[in-house]
Amino acid sequence: MMENERRVVSVILQNEASALSRITDLFSARGYNIESLTVAPIPESKYSRLTIATSGSVRVIEQITKQLHKLIPVLRVYEHADLVEKEMAMVKFPITENLSDIETLSKAYNGKIVNVGNDMIIAMVADEPKRVSHYLEAVKRFNPKEIVRSGTVALER
Amino acid sequence: MQMSGAQMVIEALKHEGVDTVFGYPGGAIMNVYDEIYKQDDFQHILTRHEQAAVHAAEGYAKVTGKVGVAMVTSGPGFTNAVTGIADAYMDSIPLVVISGQVPMSLIGTDAFQEIDSVGISRSCTKHNYLVTDAADLPRVLKEAFYLAATGRPGPVHVDIPKDVTAQIAEFDYSRPVEMETYKPTTKGNARQIKKAIDAIAAAKRPLLYLGGGIISANAAEEVRAFAKLTGIPAVETFMARGTMGADNPLVISMLGMHGSYAANMAMSETDLVIGLGARFDDRVTGKLSEFAKNADVIHVDIDPASISKLVNAEYPIVGDVKYVVEEMTALAQGKIDAERFAPWLETIEHFNKLHPLGYDEEPGVIKPQWVIERIGQLLGEKANISTDVGQHQMWTAQFYPFSRPRQFISSGGLGTMGFGFPAAMGVKRGDMERVSINVTGDGSILMNIQELMTSVEYKLPVINVILNNHFLGMVRQWQTLFYDKRYSETDLSMQPNWVGLVESFGGVGYNVETKEEFDAALKDAVEKNVVAMINVNVSRFENVLPMVPAGGSLFNMMLEYKDK
Ligand SMILES: Cc1ncc(C[n+]2csc(CCOP(=O)(O)OP(=O)(O)O)c2C)c(N)n1
Numbered sequence: 001m002m003e004n005e006r007r008v009v010s011v012i013l014q015n016e017a018s019a020l021s022r023i024t025d026l027f028s029a030r031g032y033n034i035e036s037l038t039v040a041p042i043p044e045s046k047y048s049r050l051t052i053a054t055s056g057s058v059r060v061i062e063q064i065t066k067q068l069h070k071l072i073p074v075l076r077v078y079e080h081a082d083l084v085e086k087e088m089a090m091v092k093f094p095i096t097e098n099l100s101d102i103e104t105l106s107k108a109y110n111g112k113i114v115n116v117g118n119d120m121i122i123a124m125v126a127d128e129p130k131r132v133s134h135y136l137e138a139v140k141r142f143n144p145k146e147i148v149r150s151g152t153v154a155l156e157r
Numbered sequence: 158m159q160m161s162g163a164q165m166v167i168e169a170l171k172h173e174g175v176d177t178v179f180g181y182p183g184g185a186i187m188n189v190y191d192e193i194y195k196q197d198d199f200q201h202i203l204t205r206h207e208q209a210a211v212h213a214a215e216g217y218a219k220v221t222g223k224v225g226v227a228m229v230t231s232g233p234g235f236t237n238a239v240t241g242i243a244d245a246y247m248d249s250i251p252l253v254v255i256s257g258q259v260p261m262s263l264i265g266t267d268a269f270q271e272i273d274s275v276g277i278s279r280s281c282t283k284h285n286y287l288v289t290d291a292a293d294l295p296r297v298l299k300e301a302f303y304l305a306a307t308g309r310p311g312p313v314h315v316d317i318p319k320d321v322t323a324q325i326a327e328f329d330y331s332r333p334v335e336m337e338t339y340k341p342t343t344k345g346n347a348r349q350i351k352k353a354i355d356a357i358a359a360a361k362r363p364l365l366y367l368g369g370g371i372i373s374a375n376a377a378e379e380v381r382a383f384a385k386l387t388g389i390p391a392v393e394t395f396m397a398r399g400t401m402g403a404d405n406p407l408v409i410s411m412l413g414m415h416g417s418y419a420a421n422m423a424m425s426e427t428d429l430v431i432g433l434g435a436r437f438d439d440r441v442t443g444k445l446s447e448f449a450k451n452a453d454v455i456h457v458d459i460d461p462a463s464i465s466k467l468v469n470a471e472y473p474i475v476g477d478v479k480y481v482v483e484e485m486t487a488l489a490q491g492k493i494d495a496e497r498f499a500p501w502l503e504t505i506e507h508f509n510k511l512h513p514l515g516y517d518e519e520p521g522v523i524k525p526q527w528v529i530e531r532i533g534q535l536l537g538e539k540a541n542i543s544t545d546v547g548q549h550q551m552w553t554a555q556f557y558p559f560s561r562p563r564q565f566i567s568s569g570g571l572g573t574m575g576f577g578f579p580a581a582m583g584v585k586r587g588d589m590e591r592v593s594i595n596v597t598g599d600g601s602i603l604m605n606i607q608e609l610m611t612s613v614e615y616k617l618p619v620i621n622v623i624l625n626n627h628f629l630g631m632v633r634q635w636q637t638l639f640y641d642k643r644y645s646e647t648d649l650s651m652q653p654n655w656v657g658l659v660e661s662f663g664g665v666g667y668n669v670e671t672k673e674e675f676d677a678a679l680k681d682a683v684e685k686n687v688v689a690m691i692n693v694n695v696s697r698f699e700n701v702l703p704m705v706p707a708g709g710s711l712f713n714m715m716l717e718y719k720d721k
Contacts, residue, residue: 014338017287022279029280059465066462072284072304075338 006035007061008080008154011050014073015041022071023050032056032064036087036129036151047075053129053152082157087129088150089136090114093121097142109135120145158329162291162322163188166255169298171198172330175226177217177586178202179210183230184270185257188322202586202615205607207234209579211241212605215250216583219566220541222375224251224305225583231257232270235316236277240573242312243281247570248396249373251310253301254278260320261289274316283311291324296332303334308341309460310373341459345476345484353455353472354488356429360453362501363389364427366412369396369569370434370458376479377562380433381405383486388495390505392420394435396569399559409505410514413441414705415551418512418714421705423505424449425712432456434478437467438570439707447710457481512703512716514555523672525549525624525695529556531672532594532622535679540592541584543567545577545601547631549624551701553596575604581619582612592620592683599625599649602690609662612688618664620682620689626697627652634700638718655692664688 013019020039027034035053042049054064061079069077093102095118102123103113109132111125125135129152136147160168166189170178178201182190193201204210207229214225225245229238235256245252258264259271275287284304286297294317301313357363371380377400384391384407391401392412401408410417412424421443424430430452435441442448445467456463456470457478464473474481516526529552532540542557543566544550550567559565566584568576581595602623612619626633629647636644656666664687667678675693682689703714 017289018275018279021276025279063462063466070460070462072336072339 004055004057006055009052010078011068011074012047012076015046015048016073019073026067038151038153051153080154080156083154084157085128085152085154086126087132087152088126089132090122090124090148091139091144092146093142093144095119102142105138159325160328162294162324163192165294165328167192167196168328173302175199178226178228179204179213180228181207181210183234185231185259185319204611207237208241209605209608211238212576212579213583214252215245216566216580217587218250220563220584221587224253224302226253228255231259232272235274242278244568244571244573245312246281249310251305252312253305254312254314256316258316258318261318278314282314285314287316288321291321291326295328295330300334342475343477343480345474345481349474350484358493360429362427363429363431364423365389365391366430366432366435367391367393367397367400368435371397371400371478372562374477374479376482379479379482383482386486387489387493388498394441395554398554398565399562402560403558411554415701417514418703419505419508421711421714422508427452430454436463443705443709443711522696523693525699526552526556528693529553533558536592540594541588543577543581543584543595545597546572546574547598547601548701549596549598574601578605579608582617585617595619595621597621597623598630599623600629609664609688613663618687623692624695625692626695655690659690666690669693
């Protein structure tokens, strides 16, 4: 049996009404796994860039990229080998938690406090997905109330 | 020129050279139908069910090689069409299906006869469109025809809201298709092709594994030439029947679940599989880990995603098989010595002698296989043969002497009961010169029986030959073999009056109990040239053999089954 590996695939696709659902339909119809998916328009073009973190054997990943490429609105598919990968997370804490401890911890993960309200603090980090996970593990002791992760974005080195 | 969306649809069909549209009207598509009324560039054929309209368009496309066109209304009209669309998708048949949709202002409100048609068709089309502005229609329709016919062909669905068919905009069909994101590869990589030829030259037991892609690419002639030059034997998939021609000494037969002993053994013994336009379907390969175990694989396909999907190809070649095989033939000249494979052909001949494809005659009953052979003897090349789905379909693939591509029209990938009769009507429409035969079962034929009316009205005669075993035979066979003869809901002892049924629509019917009666009925039906139903009572418990049980290895065939 082949190892399941985590892979990041980028897709450049035309901005049109149902382009994104074509991608997600393809994953669900063929039983491929999506770990995270991010998408935004590429500035000054008629294309969007989609970053999909997925996992599977070499054969499955090869099928994923081929099937993606087969979709008519898809211009290009990259399966990244050597890449810089980042993900963002935001966490909401009760105001009663220690502000400066949270600040220090967030800094260590390339982040900071971004909002302080009457009854809550919001911190934000942007780092490699694995490190974001570590951060979320570490902030547990500050009783986070809400957590949101963005999903990964990636660029070939 | 300024015109309405509905007029644009007609103009586009005209520009595409469409001569036939199969369809069924309704509220959302009425503007287009109003324009159909006013024109005489193409004939509209009113089937009696939307599923049949799509199957008829498939039959037309398969026999002519052109794009088939079907038109339906929104909601139930479209959902009825879905089975046909899915069928065309699985078998890579070029179709353009146009559906009406509720007006834009009502989309998303659960309006009367609204359904998310493009949402439904997304997973069973090559591509689809919801047209929200009439100004897009010329581009979209042009792209639809282009996409359907090029690369790996397939159905394309265009959904048009009613108000868009009324909207006036500029129609210009002269602009070439420009799709930055769609560029199918047709020329195979030259270095890979050369490597493949070297591999063939070095092989001892190479085997051509021919798939339906050869027929869609119109490459049968090239494949025959390549086989002849190199002396390499060939097996055909179900979808590729007719590629080599039944009397070609190099064709072994069909392989797979109901393939011949020789074909399946050849596949098990080969040291080099040369897959051309074939997709290594599970009904063909049997247990994957045992499939052509000692062989390297050359795989030529227009669809990169088909290559190495199931079986790893040492020599992957993405391209149009017609072009690639031409290249291969040029390179093989003087390099591949056909004599070299003589011992291999002898081995195959030995397999053939060991267990030839056949059946046992029994006095007093007609064997279904005999009926197929007999149609072959009586009509041969002069008929196009469609089938429904079941045992009769497999016997047709095994026993009919197909002599040319596009002669055999059947639902392969989806296996749709109810396909045969409407498809055979479309076949007739596409090829009026030949007799259109639909070999069917007593189960399948009732799934689109209403088309008797269409067949009569439009003078598209089909001879339906019912191999009547009073069973859903194929399911019954599995129940016999794997469910201890618990014939759950497969007994069709209750039967209509077949002759009365077809006569009530204005056709002719025959009940056949003997071989002589069969010959007479077929002859009469061909002469009468109206829709016919030849009900042949055949032996009830006949099994399709050989059989590779699902998931078994090709070389482990069930060759006979004796009832205790
Ligand atoms: C629409 C549809 N429903 C169910 C099936 C499953 N199925 C496959 S073969 C078969 C039996 C077909 O019986 P019949 O048409 O009488 O043909 P026979 O096998 O007896 O030749 C059935 C029910 C199918 N293929 N398609």
